[in-house]
Amino acid sequence: MLLAxxxxxxxxxxxxxxxxxxxxxxxxxxxxxxxxxxxxxxxxGGRIGIPDIEGEDPYLTEGILERIARTEQKDKRFVTNYIRYYRTDVTLLQAASEQSPSESIPLGVASTVINAARSILRASGTTAWSERSHIAGNYARQGDAVVERARMDHTVRGPFMIPVLVPLPRTQTPGIPHQADDSQELFRAAPEPFERRVTRTLAQSLLAVQEVIIQPEKMPTMRDLHFAVERGVSREFCTALSRILEEPTIGEFKAQFEWAPAVSAPKTMPRTVEVPSGAKEKIDRAAEILKKQRVEPRSIFSGGIVELRHVADEPWGHVTIATVRHGRPCEIRVRLGYEQYQEALAWHGQHRAVIVEGAVREGPNRRLVVDKPISCRPIDEALLPEDSGQPSVIPEQARRDS
Amino acid sequence: MRAIFSQAGFPFKETSPDEDAMAIDGDVDFLAASARIQIKCTSQFKISGRGATWPAEVHWRDRWNKCKIPVYFILVILDHNDRFDWVQHHSSGTDQQAAAFWVRVDSIGSADNVVIPKKQRLTIATLNQWAEEVEECFSPR
Structure with missing residues (x-):
């Protein structure tokens, strides 16, 4: 809709x-x-003067956009939207009514969705910093800082959608794309900004709710919820979602993600996630379990791949993941068999974040390393249609693979 | 005015009508950037006269002085007092009994009047000169 x-x-x-x-x-x-x-x-083929103007000057701005569109041979409307959301992740939230579509929604519904949107983002901000099943008021400062900077855009015409904007910081150099010589292969990428990690956590949590809690016939169990918590789901996330579904006129809650073009986004994550109002009972049950029994994440961490390194003829390769551990952003180097290293190259190419289970130790130069990962897979893997089997089986599968 | 701009190949975009009903603000789009123009229309001067002055209102001066890109003040002089004579329709076309003169005003400072020299007649050549001036103000001095 925005970058459509x-x-x-x-x-x-x-x-x-x-x-x-x-x-x-x-x-x-x-x-x-x-x-x-x-x-x-x-x-x-082009040059454009950008005047130092204070405040807004729509006429000059229009002129600049026209010149950019002309030079880049693109449609001006496309260029306008592209630049406006160039460094902003947009989550469009839609509470679809069961009644006929309308240009407006009940005030009560709008208020519920906006409030719940903030709660969902806040819960994701905290679990993006460190996964936990029950936040119980202990929100992470870093996550809250992202929520503070989040904004709501004008609503989009058409189906009633509330756009939540999360601006991304300007990152440093995009990294060395590829360095290879006869003895070594090395890829290096810029780490994912934490702000992106928050929205990504929100997206993958919604997917996990869909896969782990809603889709199976039975009610969710503790064991299932492990998988969800490791991906960012918390009790608070479920409760906020449930509040939206509780509104009697809402038939379905839908989230659509428009990733900022400035920072490469996971190519495999679905653009939209839908949660039907009928799922409320199961989500409530999950919230109950998450409150009663704490689901502690195992020795698991997740994040984007920032480096891939392979020394010629060695039977393994090293993948470095940027993540947060014990409340500190860090990089962890994981050793993978050559076959899996090759897979990781492909994941990196698609900008997919990975989730790793395994003991982390401090290696030479205080570098954090995982020598023998129990599993290392893309975080969105089980959430893809072609893999929609039993999510809880994934670690075992991975174990056999490695 | 539009005829001159389009003849020179630079689109003219009208912005918002000023509070003064006879004033039009607009941008002329040159290749890399735009210039701002303010147009006044009058019949109190003669096209053949030596020069013209026009009172510079305080809020205009403020806007012009603040503007980073060139601002041109254009005075369109209509040579007849009877407005039915401004446009002459005849068998070979339509003529306007008018001429436009210009002066750059973005560094007018606190002058009370805009002085428009009659030798600065607005022609296609003027627009090429403006295009250069616009380019220059994006180059280090």
Missing amino acids: EVSEITNPRLPTIDQIRDYLESEGWSARPPGPAGTMWFRS
């Missing part, structure tokens, strides 16, 4: 001049030293 096909964009809202500058800088335009009016930006 051009035909779906009706009247896009304008980005700020700062957002335009960020886009130009990140997308291969180069700036000349500034003059009294502003800076001239160059790219093959």
Whole structure:
């Protein structure tokens, strides 16, 4: 809807001049030293003067966007939206009514969805920092900081959707793409910003709720919930979801994810997740279990791959995961058999985060290492349609693989 | 005005009508950036006269001085007092009995008047000059 096909964009809202500058800088335009009016930006076949304007100037902004669209040979409406959400993850939340679609929704429903949206984001912010089944008021400061910066956009025309915006920080260099010589293969990527990790946790938690709690015929059990908690589900997450489904007019709750183009997103994660109102009973049951019996995550961590390294002729390769451990962002190097290392290369290519189970030890130079992982798989794996078997079987499968 | 801009190949975009009913603000789109223009229309001067001055209102000056890109003030002089004579329709086309003059005003400071020299007649060549001035203000001095 926001980064959708051009035909779906009706009247896009304008980005700020700062957002335009960020886009130009990140997308291969180069700036000349500034003059009294502003800076001239160059790219093959085009040049655009970006004036140093204070505040908003829609006419100048429109002119700049027209020039970018012309140089890049794209539709201006597309360029406008692309730049506006270039460094912002957008989660569109929709509470679909069972009645005929309408341009408005009951005030009570809107208020419930907005409140629950904040609770869901807040719970995900905390479990993105450290997974836990019951937060019980102990929200992580780092997660709350992301919630503080989150914004709500104007609602989108059409089915009533509430866009939740999570701005991403400007990251450092994108890393060395690929260095290989005869003796060693090395890939290095920029770590995932924590803000992205929060929205990703939200997305994968919703998927886990769908896969682990809703889809099976039976009520969820403790054992099933382990899998969900490791992916970010908490009691608070379930309760907030349940509050939305409780609204009598809501037939289904839907979340759609539009990942900021500036930071590569997992290609395999579904764009939308739907939760039918009939699932409320099961979600409530899960919330109850998560409150009563603490589900402690095993020695498991997850995150994006930031480095892949293979020394010629060695039967293993090393994969480095950026994650959070004991309340600190860190990198953990995992040793994988050559076959699985090859798989990890493919996961990295699709920007998929991985989840690793195994004992972490401190190696040389205080580097954190896992020598013998029990499992190392993409975090969204069991959540994909082709793998929609028994999620709890995954670790065993992985064990056999490794 | 539009005819001159489009003849030169630079689109003119009208922005918001000013509180003064006769004033139009607009942007002229050059290749890399735009210039701002303010147009005034009058019949109190003669096209053949030496020069014209126009009172610069305080809020205009503030806006012009703040603007980083060039701002041009254009005075369109209509050479007849009777407005039915401004446009002449005849068998070979339509003529406007008007001429436009310009002056750059983005560094007008606190001058009370805009002084428009008559030698600065707005023609296609003017727009090429403006295009250069717009480019220059994005280059280090």
